[in-house]
Amino acid sequence: MKVILRYPKREVEITGRRRVKDLLRELDVLPETVLVIRGEDLLTGDAVVGDEDVIELRPVISGGRRRP
Amino acid sequence: MKCRKCGEGAALELRRHNAAFCAPHFTEFLRKQVREAIRQHRMFTPDETVMVAVSGGKDSLALWDVLIEEGYRTVGLYLDLGIFDYSRESREKCEAFAAARGQQLLVESVESAMGAPIPEVQKATRRPTCSACGLSKRYLINRAALTHGFPVVATGHNLDDEAATLFGSVMHWQTEALPRQSPALPSTHPKLVRRVKPLYRLAERETAAYAFLRRIDYIVEECPFAEGATSLAHKEVLNRLEAASPGAKHNFLFGFLERARPAFDRPEAVRLAECAACGQVTTGEVCAFCKLVDQVKRRVAP
Numbered sequence: 463m464k465v466i467l468r469y470p471k472r473e474v475e476i477t478g479r480r481r482v483k484d485l486l487r488e489l490d491v492l493p494e495t496v497l498v499i500r501g502e503d504l505l506t507g508d509a510v511v512g513d514e515d516v517i518e519l520r521p522v523i524s525g526g527r528r529r530p
Numbered sequence: 531m532k533c534r535k536c537g538e539g540a541a542l543e544l545r546r547h548n549a550a551f552c553a554p555h556f557t558e559f560l561r562k563q564v565r566e567a568i569r570q571h572r573m574f575t576p577d578e579t580v581m582v583a584v585s586g587g588k589d590s591l592a593l594w595d596v597l598i599e600e601g602y603r604t605v606g607l608y609l610d611l612g613i614f615d616y617s618r619e620s621r622e623k624c625e626a627f628a629a630a631r632g633q634q635l636l637v638e639s640v641e642s643a644m645g646a647p648i649p650e651v652q653k654a655t656r657r658p659t660c661s662a663c664g665l666s667k668r669y670l671i672n673r674a675a676l677t678h679g680f681p682v683v684a685t686g687h688n689l690d691d692e693a694a695t696l697f698g699s700v701m702h703w704q705t706e707a708l709p710r711q712s713p714a715l716p717s718t719h720p721k722l723v724r725r726v727k728p729l730y731r732l733a734e735r736e737t738a739a740y741a742f743l744r745r746i747d748y749i750v751e752e753c754p755f756a757e758g759a760t761s762l763a764h765k766e767v768l769n770r771l772e773a774a775s776p777g778a779k780h781n782f783l784f785g786f787l788e789r790a791r792p793a794f795d796r797p798e799a800v801r802l803a804e805c806a807a808c809g810q811v812t813t814g815e816v817c818a819f820c821k822l823v824d825q826v827k828r829r830v831a832p
Contacts, residue, residue: 468750494769497738504541504739506531506550520750522738523765524587524691 463515465489483507485517495523542739545776553743560740563731564596571714573726574682579603581680581723583671584627584635586620586749588741589686591627593729595744597684598631606635607674607683609667612647613753620749627746638674640666646826652755654829655822659755662822669819673810675723687727690734693779694764696786701764708794712787719802721811733779 465474465485476485482498482505498505499518511517531540533552540550544559551559567573574580580597584590584606597604608624611617621637628635641647644666651666652659675683692711699707713730717723729737741748756762771778804810805817812818 469752492769492773494733494735494772497735497742499742504553504742506540506543508531520738520742522588522735523762523769524589524688524734524752 463511463513463517466516466518467491468519468521477513479510479512481507482509482511482517485511486519489519491519496521541743542736544736546733546772546780548776556736557740557743560592560732560736561596561600564593564728565600567713567728567731568726571712571726573684573714573728574602574724576602578681579605581605581607581636581671581675581678581683583607583609583667583683583685584624585609585686586623587686588738588746588748588750589688589691589729589734591623591686591746591748592737592741592744593684593686594627594633595631595746596740597728598633604633605678605680606633607671608635608637609670610637610639610641611663611667612639612641613649613755616749616751616753617647619751623747623749636674636678638670640670643670644823644826646830648755650830651822651826654826657822658759660759660761663755665818665822669810669817672721672723672725676721680723681717682724682726684726684728686729686737688729688732688734688737689779689783690765690768691761692727692730693768693783694761696783697764697768698761705794706796708786708791709796711791719811721804721809722802730783 463476465476467474483493486493493507496519499520500511500515531543531550532538533540533555534549535555536552538552541553542556543550580602582590582594582597582604584594594604594606606624606628608621610621624635644651648659648663651662655662671683696711699711713727715725768779800813802811802813805812805820806815807820808817810817810819
């Protein structure tokens with residue numbers, strides 16, 4: 463699947479089906495800090511995503527990002 | 531995951547409420563939280579026109595949308611900070627939002643008020659950028675509301691913003707800042723307009739979800755000056771706590787508001803005067819905004 467991240471905007475390719483909450487854990491993204499978007503829908507942590515999906519992890523934190 | 535209300539597939543899980551909602555019931559939940567905030571703190575009445583300070587981001591546009599949907603009379607105020615493409619794009623979002631809903635949008639420019647846009651203001655002062663910008667915004671928003679005769683200003687501050695501000699104040703034991711932290715600040719001087727934060731009961735993930743589900747076109751990119759801001763470090767700490775213990779942010783803020791804040795109220799009122807230069811409210815002789823403008827002028831002048 464293609465996962466779109468921001469700050470900086472980038473895409474990562476991940477293979478295999480998994481739950482959204484596991485995907486976030488693998489990418490070290492706190493669930494409280496993003497919306498998980500597939501097309502027109504928001505996904506909850508138990509939703510399963512697979513190879514054909516394009517998933518956007520849209521940050522929700524106002525005030526930009528922390529300096530790495 | 532199923533919606534708590536109707537059993538359909540959920541769009542959003544709210545761990546701190548131990549609940550999940552489908553899109554329509556989440557929208558209903560969010561509006562109910564805003565109604566509760568307005569009611570509990572008597573923020574404004576249907577007879578008053580609310581000036582909504584909008585930045586083009588998710589929170590302020592979600593707030594404006596809710597207030598319109600709830601039937602309030604509103605006017606938007608966009609403050610053009612002059613921060614390159616970020617300001618241009620965020621202004622366009624606000625204008626498109628207002629036009630699509632037939633609402634009035636007022637626009638004020640920092641450059642015309644201060645003689646320079648925020649990036650130049652920042653160079654003229656030793657204050658951190660966010661501090662100079664925040665000071666300018668508070669001043670110009672209040673002045674705009676006074677000029678146009680609006681009794682109340684609503685801002686899009688959410689639960690995360692408020693919890694992070696509280697965390698910062700507590701970390702430095704800024705006890706003088708604690709009594710001022712409130713979802714509603716009444717007018718304490720004829721030239722100070724009431725300020726309210728109707729989204730303070732909602733986490734920013736919730737306001738973002740509302741904006742997404744309502745198809746509000748907001749600016750996702752953040753202000754380029756915010757990178758590395760201390761408030762973000764505080765938000766990250768709080769979000770790590772939240773992940774380990776859902777409800778941590780809510781308990782921190784609401785516990786303070788309900789139980790701790792009164793202990794920091796000072797009996798002696800701060801003496802408010804009018805600035806010798808501009809006539810706006812200050813605790814000194816000349817207000818902080820005029821001092822900042824003076825610094826900018828000295829730097830800009832050859």
